[in-house]
Amino acid sequence: MDRVDQILVSGVAFGKNSLGLILRPYETYRRIVDRGSVVELLPIGLLLAGYFALASLVKEDTLRPFLLTRQFMVLVGTAGVSFFLVSATLWTVGTIVGGKGTFSRFVLAWGYTMLPTIAWFLMTSILYLILPPPRTTRTLGVAFSMLYLVISATILFWKILLGYLSLRFGLRLDLGKIVVVAIVAAPIFALYSFAMYKLGVFKVPFL
Amino acid sequence: MKTKTYARFVKRWEEVTDLPPQTLGPLTRPYKKLTKRLKVMPWPWLVGISLIGVIGLYMILGSAITFLVTLLQRGF
Structure with a gap:
């Protein structure tokens, strides 16, 4: 199969897996880890680049070609570093507690957990344009706030679910060891997120 | 006798038994x-849990919930 065929097949697999993650996450993750290809990270990378292009357009008020803005390059670079830092940390801690599997499969599995992250950030960016903050304490303000928080919490639980499944299938860990990995990795991610906040790159962790 | 159905069954069986079942x-x-x-269509449960959590948050914070949302909306 040549490169173009591989990319096309991975694109179709990405679409199928993305739908599966919404409807049947458990089986879809089993399929991703068993039969997925790292080329499927390409559509995820393109989605991320698309989101960062939109975010740069919203954040920067200039007419420069936005792909060349400092904002876009910083976001793309930092997101790439974050992704590999998180994957490597979870992989390292996971293998120390007895996890088994290959790093490439685990990176693919973790890559699909970026879908809820992109969904939330995209929703927030679009709402920033349509209904910019601050929110008022009037009835409509409180109602919208509650709706926004319900959607955000749902996406967060979806992310946690996908994260759990990537550790379960990517590293063959059981619940107890997944909890241990989460407890060990959480302070590292918290420190990294704080550093990103102080540098003004990501105010909300882009993990 | 090895038929296509049997081969598919064995493949699926190996897939499922590869990961030990979770016991607590x-x-x-x-x-x-x-x-x-x-495992399948988790959304009603995810939305339900989120709704209960947000209602609980509203009962604790009251209308200060709008301040939290203002912070989150600026978080991208």
Whole structure:
């Protein structure tokens, strides 16, 4: 199969897996880890680049070609570093507690957990344009706030679910060891997120 | 006798048994009941839990919930 065929097949697999993650996450993750290809990270990378292009357009008020803005390059670079830092940390801690599997499969599995992250950030960016903050304490303000928080919490639980499944299938860990990995990795991610906040790159962790 | 159906069955069997089942001692049964809901179409449960959490947050914070949302909306 040549490169173009591989990319096309991975694109179709990405679409199928993305739908599966919404409807049947458990089986879809089993399929991703068993039969997925790292080329499927390409559509995820393109989605991320698309989101960062939109975010740069919203954040920067200039007419420069936005792909060349400092904002876009910083976001793309930092997101790439974050992704590999998180994957490597979870992989390292996971293998120390007895996890088994290959790093490439685990990176693919973790890559699909970026879908809820992109969904939330995209929703927030679009709402920033349509209904910019601050929110008022009037009835409509409180109602919208509650709706926004319900959607955000749902996406967060979806992310946690996908994260759990990537550790379960990517590293063959059981619940107890997944909890241990989460407890060990959480302070590292918290420190990294704080550093990103102080540098003004990501105010909300882009993990 | 090896038929295509049997070969597919064996492949699926190996796929499923490759990962040892999750056990939590006496908590295994409630755990299996909970995860059964999350394996297929988990959205009603995810939305339900989020709604309960947000209502609880509103009861604690009151209209200060709008301040939290203002912070989150600026967080991208």
